[in-house]
Amino acid sequence: MDVLGVKALKGLRKGKDAARGARVMVVGTGVTGLACAMALPKFGAETIVTDLKGGELSSADREAIARIEEAGAKYLPLSEAEGVAADALVLSPGIPTDDERLIELKTRAGAWMSEIELAYMLCEGRILAVTGTNGKTTTATLAGRILSDCFDDTRVAGNIGDAFIEAAAGSGPETVFVIEVSSYQLEGCFSFRPDVAIELNVQPDHLKRHGTMSAYAAVKARLLTRMTESGTAVLNADDMLVAAMAKGTRAGILNYSVERELERGAFLRSGLMVLRMGGEEEIIGDAGEMKIRGPHNEGNAIAAAVAARAMGAPAENIRKALKDFEGLKHRIETVGFARGVECVNDSKATNPDSTRAALKMFAGRAVTLIMCGDDKGFDYGGLYADIEAAGAKVIVMGAGLARVADELEARGATDVARAADMASAARIGLEMTPEGGALLLSPGSSSFDMYKNYEERGEDFRNEIRLAQ
Ligand code: ADP
Numbered sequence: 001m002d003v004l005g006v007k008a009l010k011g012l013r014k015g016k017d018a019a020r021g022a023r024v025m026v027v028g029t030g031v032t033g034l035a036c037a038m039a040l041p042k043f044g045a046e047t048i049v050t051d052l053k054g055g056e057l058s059s060a061d062r063e064a065i066a067r068i069e070e071a072g073a074k075y076l077p078l079s080e081a082e083g084v085a086a087d088a089l090v091l092s093p094g095i096p097t098d099d100e101r102l103i104e105l106k107t108r109a110g111a112w113m114s115e116i117e118l119a120y121m122l123c124e125g126r127i128l129a130v131t132g133t134n135g136k137t138t139t140a141t142l143a144g145r146i147l148s149d150c151f152d153d154t155r156v157a158g159n160i161g162d163a164f165i166e167a168a169a170g171s172g173p174e175t176v177f178v179i180e181v182s183s184y185q186l187e188g189c190f191s192f193r194p195d196v197a198i199e200l201n202v203q204p205d206h207l208k209r210h211g212t213m214s215a216y217a218a219v220k221a222r223l224l225t226r227m228t229e230s231g232t233a234v235l236n237a238d239d240m241l242v243a244a245m246a247k248g249t250r251a252g253i254l255n256y257s258v259e260r261e262l263e264r265g266a267f268l269r270s271g272l273m274v275l276r277m278g279g280e281e282e283i284i285g286d287a288g289e290m291k292i293r294g295p296h297n298e299g300n301a302i303a304a305a306v307a308a309r310a311m312g313a314p315a316e317n318i319r320k321a322l323k324d325f326e327g328l329k330h331r332i333e334t335v336g337f338a339r340g341v342e343c344v345n346d347s348k349a350t351n352p353d354s355t356r357a358a359l360k361m362f363a364g365r366a367v368t369l370i371m372c373g374d375d376k377g378f379d380y381g382g383l384y385a386d387i388e389a390a391g392a393k394v395i396v397m398g399a400g401l402a403r404v405a406d407e408l409e410a411r412g413a414t415d416v417a418r419a420a421d422m423a424s425a426a427r428i429g430l431e432m433t434p435e436g437g438a439l440l441l442s443p444g445s446s447s448f449d450m451y452k453n454y455e456e457r458g459e460d461f462r463n464e465i466r467l468a469q
Contacts, residue, residue, distance in 0.1 A: 014191075016171075018121045019088075020044035025081060025109065026073075027051065027102070028092025029064040032115050035163030036090055041072035042169055043122055048074050050081035052101045081105060090118050093159075093184035096209060114188025116164050116181055121191070123168035125153075125175030128307050131186065131223050132200025132236075134354045135300040136160070138292070138328060139198060140180040142304035146321040150313045151176040159185060176311065183210065186222045193226040196310045197251070198234045198303045202241035203353040204378060217241040227251035232310040234303055237262060254310065256302045258295050266306045273302050275309060284315045289323040294332065296357040301325075330458040332358050332442075338468040340435030343426075346442035347458030351376075352383045355444040359386050366437030368429045370419075371404055372397035372457075373445025380404060383444065384411060393417075393432050397425040400449035421450075422457075426464035439465075 023046045026036040033049060040047040049068050054077075057065070065075045076084065082104040089109040091097060097112070106112055120127070128147070130140045137160050144156035153175045157167035160180040167177060179194070183206055202217045210216035224233050224245055231251040236242045238259050246253050254277075255265035266275045266284065273285035285305045287298045305318045327333065330348040337343065346358045350373065359369065369392050384407065387394060393415035396405040408416050417432065419425035429439040447457040 014121050016043065016122055016124060018043075019118075022046070022087040023048065023084070024088050024090060024118070025050065025084065025086035025105065026090045026092075027105065028095055029061065029068070029075075030092055030094060032092040032094075032163055034064060034067060035166050036115055036118070037068040037073040038071045039163070039165040039169055047072070048076055048081060048084060048086065050076050050078050050105075052078060052095065052099065054078060082108070085109065087111075088113060088118065090115055091188055093182060097187050111190075112188065113190060114185045116158065116179065116185045117189045117192050119164035119168040120189075120193070122165065123171045123175070123177065124173055125171050125177055126311065127177045127179055127194040128196045128198070128311055129158075129179045129181050129192075129194035129223055130198045130200070130303075130307075131181045131183070131220055132198070132242075133203040133205050133351065134357070135200045135296060135303075136180045136182070137348075138297065138331060139200060139300040139304045140178050141328060142301060142321065142325055143198075143308050144178040145325060146304065146308040146313050146318050147176050147178060147311060149317045149321055150308075154178065156180075181223060183216060183219045186219050189222055191226060192223075193228070194223065194231065196232045196234065196307045197223045197227065198307050199223065199239075199242045199245055200236055200300065200303060201239045201353075203351065205351040205353075205376075208376070213241070217244075221245045221248050224249035224251060232307070234307045234310065236299060236303065237265065238299065254306050256299070256306055258298045258302065266302050268298060268302070273305055275306060282309075282315060283319075284309055285319050285322045287322075289319075290325065291323075292325060292327040292332075294357060294361040296360075297327075330454060332361060333458075335462045336465050336469055338439075338465055339430055341430055341433045342438045343461075343465040344438055344440045344442075345458045345461050346440060347447065347454045347461065349442040349444060350446045350454060352378050352380050352444055355442040356383050356386050358440060358442040359383070359390055359392065362392075362438050362440065363390060366391075366393075366434050368393040368395060368433045368437065368439050370395045370397055370425050370429060370439070370441045370461075371401055371444045372425075372450070373443045373447055374400045374449045375403065376445055378445065380407065380444065384408060388413070395419050395425050395429055395432070397422065398450050401443075401445055404444075422460040422464050426461065426468055430468055 085108040089112040148154035155167040158179040233251040237255040237257040271288035451457040
């Protein structure tokens with residue numbers, strides 16, 4: 001089987017005709033699968049969609065199938081799809097690439113790939129790509145704000161929202177893409193070659209799928225492997241696993257750090273973002289002017305600034321966009337004050353490191369942390385140490401992370417409470433937190449035990465705080 005998708009698509013070169021006349025099989029009827037089904041017929045591909053579910057179709061499935069067929073694609077149940085030889089098989093990110101139910105499809109197909117890889121083959125223009133465990137959406141959004149100020153046709157897509165393949169339609173040589181890429185999407189990237197790539201960090205998460213941290217880091221590094229000398233890899237020098245990626249790419253390296261000055265790269269000096277290259281220094285931003293807070297956001301902002309600079313954005317546009325950026329919902333977002341307590345929604349914190357980043361921001365203040373979510377087997381030892389150092393109180397909501405309350409008490413913590421739902425978590429939190437302090441929902445795990453997604457969880461918190469005001 002040829003894993004280089006470019007060849008599989010009838011040997012055509014990369015470009016908007018790469019899929020014309022090819023038979024492309026899309027696996028999955030979720031957001032990504034639907035986006036492929038909508039876009040591929042427009043690129044002239046014979047498009048077949050299947051999924052791995054089997055069994056009775058739900059009403060949501062039937063609705064999805066109707067949309068697929070309306071777009072000019074065809075839906076086949078897996079048993080029928082297995083008999084079809086596709087030129088390319090496109091796997092949605094939620095599907096583990098080694099799923100046994102894919103064996104038959106993979107054997108018959110010319111190649112398999114992710115939607116990012118497919119869209120890359122079909123798009124025209126330049127690409128800035130962002131990956132990392134935490135901070136992708138913030139950084140991609142910032143980079144998008146900067147670049148859209150400089151280039152008329154700037155499109156922000158990928159894991160952040162609209163699929164890359166949707167954004168690829170109608171692109172041209174002047175198009176500038178900012179693409180957020182997850183590790184699941186990178187598993188199916190083979191020729192994907194951004195012009196500029198940002199590697200933010202590799203922190204414990206998604207290990208059920210990737211196995212070990214080194215395997216996870218290796219997947220993240222795939223963003224860089226196809227890059228050439230003409231490209232720029234923007235690497236976080238403060239993250240060991242990211243710093244080590246410099247060895248695996250031919251791209252020019254631009255390191256950044258929020259901890260120390262670098263010989264070559266970007267760093268902070270008295271709050272100013274300095275880019276030093278070949279002995280020359282340029283000020284590309286001012287962290288002191290930014291509305292988003294915390295060292296992690298300084299890192300995200302510096303990464304976006306350097307990458308945008310490498311794409312050709314002038315320093316003044318960078319500085320202005322950094323200054324104007326208000327931050328995103330569900331990421332350390334102050335939703336209001338109740339009884340003199342600042343209430344902060346950080347529902348998007350779905351792993352220990354993102355919660356640690358949030359907690360750092362409340363150093364020196366009384367803070368009560370609400371944790372909740374599925375038990376993904378994380379080691380919270382580092383977070384517990386931070387909680388103790390900050391003297392933070394903790395509320396554990398729901399049954400998913402019940403062990404967190406037990407583990408904290410086993411370490412001697414006395415300010416630990418348990419809450420059945422958000423209403424009681426908010427009520428107890430406001431009772432526990434003195435005036436001037438902060439009540440921080442930064443769950444440290446995903447939301448699926450009690451909610452559809454992190455947004456729903458964050459809205460529940462917002463609502464309870466509104467009721468308490
Ligand atoms: P992603 O798209 O990678 O999930 P987001 O920008 O949506 O990243 O942020 C997700 C969570 O991680 C939020 O809670 C945010 O405060 C936190 N976060 C953002 N950037 C970083 C970073 N560089 N390091 C650690 N945590 C971060």
